[in-house]
Amino acid sequence: xxxxxxxxxxxxxxxxxxxxxxxxxxxxxxxxxxxxxxxxxxxxxxxxxxxxxxxxxxxxxxxxxxxxxxxxxxxxxxxxxxxxxxxxxxxxxxxxxxxxxxxxxxxxxxxxxxxxxxxxxxxxxxxxxxxxxxxxxxxxxxxxxxxxxxxxxxxxxxxxxxxxxxxxxxxxxxxxxxxxxxxxxxxxxxxxxxxxxxxxxxxxxxxxxxxxxxxxxxxxxxxxxxxxxxxxxxxxxxxxxxxxxxxxxxxxxxxxxxxxxxxxxxxxxxxxxxxxxxxxxxxx
Numbered sequence: 344x345x346x347x348x349x350x351x352x353x354x355x356x357x358x359x360x361x362x363x364x365x366x367x368x369x370x371x372x373x374x375x376x377x378x379x380x381x382x383x384x385x386x387x388x389x390x391x392x393x394x395x396x397x398x399x400x401x402x403x404x405x406x407x408x409x410x411x412x413x414x415x416x417x418x419x420x421x422x423x424x425x426x427x428x429x430x431x432x433x434x435x436x437x438x439x440x441x442x443x444x445x446x447x448x449x450x451x452x453x454x455x456x457x458x459x460x461x462x463x464x465x466x467x468x469x470x471x472x473x474x475x476x477x478x479x480x481x482x483x484x485x486x487x488x489x490x491x492x493x494x495x496x497x498x499x500x501x502x503x504x505x506x507x508x509x510x511x512x513x514x515x516x517x518x519x520x521x522x523x524x525x526x527x528x529x530x531x532x533x534x535x536x537x538x539x540x541x542x543x544x545x546x547x548x549x550x551x552x553x554x555x556x557x558x559x560x561x562x563x564x565x566x567x568x569x570x571x572x573x574x575x576x577x578x579x580x581x582x583x584x585x586x587x588x589x590x591x592x593x594x595x596x597x598x599x600x601x602x603x604x605x606x607x608x609x610x611x612x613x614x615x616x617x618x619x620x621x622x623x624x625x626x627x
Contacts, residue, residue: 361471440538456565466566543567
């Protein structure tokens with residue numbers, strides 16, 4: 344199949360998964376996978392629906408989903424098709440932003456991507472409440488509800504709207520928090536949506552300019568990574584090294600210049616911008 348053909352499967356699966364989430368919103372029980380790490384029946388139902396679609400179309404592909412097969416206490420699962428001989432794997436977060444979902448905050452999404460090794464072929468992030476459908480395929484560009492999107496042209500941290508993703512349990516020495524503390528005084532403002540997939544989609548759409556996440560997994564970022572890349576943005580790990588899908592730690596930026604400045608700042612190789620530009624008071 345071509346990337347565009349895979350993309351159609353990806354888009355269909357994400358739409359079905361998103362409809363499951365919308366239909367189950369406010370109607371499901373909640374339990375904890377770990378302290379403050381929530382999961383609902385909607386996570387499992389959406390993942391099952393997505394898996395049936397992608398493996399039904401591509402039975403020789405592997406499947407990596409965030410959730411287990413629905414049995415409490417079981418590990419996150421890797422479910423393969425009949426052979427997994429192709430080297431392709433579908434990478435799925437059926438409900439990215441579960442805590443938002445539980446509290447009725449309309450910032451959650453179904454995230455579906457197809458990768459070959461470390462290379463993401465296509466990806467879709469679908470927020471079924473806001474009806475925002477972000478999709479991209481390698482070499483085909485990135486789209487929001489069928490319209491092309493591009494990252495912003497922001498090149499300076501002082502003009503950047505930055506998003507951060509904290510781990511479920513954030514300690515005082517968590518690298519995400521330390522990066523956040525460095526970015527607060529240097530950026531225009533900071534946002535936290537509660538969904539890594541949405542953070543990346545918003546970078547692609549030019550809404551955010553920079554995103555950092557140290558503790559992500561492949562299913563958190565796979566679809567968002569290709570959205571950013573196809574929209575013209577830059578992806579690396581937080582240290583500036585090439586992005587590794589299986590390690591997941593991600594720094595996404597609208598422009599290469601902004602990316603380089605962020606890498607220098609969060610890794611302690613950057614003089615504070617206030618020293619050069621002044622330190623005028625700023626309020627949101």
